[in-house]
Amino acid sequence: MDQTYGEVNQLGGVFVNGRPLPNAIRIRIVELAQLGIRPCDISRQLRVSHGCVSKILARYNETGSILPGAIGGSKPRVTTPNVVKNIRDYKQGDPGIFAWEIRDRLLADGVCDKYNVPSVSSISRILRNKIGNLSQPGQYEGSKQPPPQHALSYNHMYPYYPNTMSPTGNKMGNPAGHVSISRAWPSVHTVSNILGIRAFMDPSAIAGAEGYPQKMEEWANVNRTAFPSAHSINGIDKSAIETDIKYPQHSSNLSSYVPACAYSPSNQYGVYSGAASSYVSPGHHWQSQGASLSHPSGGVTMHAGDIHSAMGFKHPLRDGDRKPPSPLSKQQHEALSGAHGLTLPTSAS
DNA sequence: CTCGTCACGGTTGAG
């Protein structure tokens, strides 16, 4: 698993089958799209399949988030201990109650909402398996009961403003609770800035883009030591960094990708120069690789943690009656700090 | 040529 190397797609871009693209690339896709660049051009520029560009943009338009959905795991359990407890109570209060009645009551009593109410069959199963013996008030009782997942994760949406051009035009649209979007996107006003290597490209981000961090421990350490604030933001913790840190590519893999990124001076998007060669700084720990990266914001280096604040919804969870926001929950946390740097493969024409 | 869609082979992680 750790040894999974990236594959190269038809456009020469590197990807890892089954894994999301790095956030930096996702961000760039959205940025370019907002600048009016056509998806087909974005696809070529970033060497990402047009299907993927289409999908990411569609998702962004739909949800306001660039982040990938939650991969793996099971759906949030609807049969939380609290739900089970309530079902038991209903059953005790009325042994003849039907499962569908229980379901209705769960909704009516606000124990569940329409998104997490158990199905009738689930309730039946609960009645059968967990409440069959009412004399045992049990294992699901109380105190150690975790909070309902949805209450936490569903509301933890991290909107992302690709740049200061927020849809509302209010670039400081986030309340004080969110940490400085301005810090996350320092004076990005010009096209060249936007298209250029971004300020969020910190050394670890570079590693992410060009050779994904070799060891998640290292990545974790970097995050912990260098970006402690990341953890205070939105309660993100270690899990928040796993998505991208596991992106299994190695810096040793660099050379195979860098040439593809060889940047053409004539390219309109080529705003950073000579960076490619510095990526392959030999014998250096990946952390140091980005140090030599030059970018237009004049040495402003953003930390991976900063991307947290850069992630935000265009509209805070405007889902409303849209589908349950589940696809972006914990995964968002995970993805947030995975701001890989991005080497823009600008040799495309 | 562009772009939406989907089968495919893959990874992930809760249960």
Added chain:
DNA sequence: CCCTCAACCGTGACG
């Protein structure tokens, strides 16, 4: 622990 399985992934091809 290991397994299962349903979620998601990006690619590549089709229309």
